[in-house]
Each structure stands twice: as structure tokens, then as C-alpha cells.
Amino acid sequence: MIMLSNPEPKLADLDFFDRLFAQVLPSSSKPRTHNFTKEIESVNYEIEEIDGTRVQMTGYGKGIKPRDYILLTNQGIRYRVEAIDYYSDPADMWTALLFKCST
DSSP, X not given: OEEEOOOOOOGGGSOHHHHHHHHHSXXXXXXXXXXXXXXXXXXXXXXXXXXXXXXXXXXXXXXXOTTOEEEEXXXXXXXXXXXXXXXXXXXXXEEEEEEEOOO
């Protein structure tokens, strides 16, 4: 998994949830982009569409947090992690609610 850095957004460019989190979370909790484009769907992760803008994803990897972004191969777009829950065994397995980004 390759980590990519995100450019620093201007507060006016952020949507409602990002502005809310920017006020609550310290600046050291900047969102990161997790690149799953080299991972194989149904082997390294599973994804299920909930509706036109939300998906549920189950995968492996540590350090993924709410507000981070995930890039996927077959969709070619990025998703924002809204909520994530790590399993206790294995500790690096998680399930997350993702929102499709407009950009």
C-alpha cells in the first residue's frame, strides 16, 4: 500500500464535515490518502455499494482513520473514510463507511 500526501485545503474549500472535523481534531491529524490501486478486489478488500455516494469496504492495513482518503483501482475515484472499525483479530483488518468524493 502506497501513502500519498494531500495538498493543504483552504477552509472555504472544505465541505461541512471537513470543517467540523478541522475544528475538533488537532492539525497533526491531517487526512492521508491510502492507495489501494495495486490491491486486488475480493482478495485484499471487499467493497459493497450502499447507494450512489456511499460504500462499505472491508480490508487490511493499519493507520486508516476517519477523514482519510482511499483510492481504488476499478472505480478510478477516491473515497473519504467517514467511519472505520478495526477488528480485534486480525488487528489490521477493518470495515469502513466511505463517501465518494466529487473531485
